[in-house]
Amino acid sequence: MKKWVYKIPKGEYLFICLILLLAFISFWFVFPIYTFDSRWYIGYLDYFRGAKPLNEWNTVRGFTFPTILWIAYLLHPDSLGVEIILCLFY
Secondary structure, eight states: OOHHHHHSOHHHHHHHHHHHHHHHHHHHHSOOOOOHHHHHHHHTHHHHHTSSOGGGSOTTSOSHHHHHHHHHHHHOTTHHHHHHHHHHHO
16 A cells, blocks of 8 residues: 555554545435526426427527426426436436
8 A cells, every 4th residue: 555545544544444434425426406407407307208398498498408307397207317327327
């Protein structure tokens, strides 16, 4: 092992490992926070469901992310579907 690893006291090493574990758990298992832009894209799911006509689509926005959201909605119609898709992409 590297020499700098031996210089870290065992208490600090355990603390660093716990912080990294907490960061990992927080990143993967906390529900996503939806921002204004995310809510805008979630509103595009109505086009895929047929609730809105396609001629009202905002052409500035692309179709890739709403398509991913639609696939996530088909898997699970909640934020869990988005997490599943993002984990699969990762």
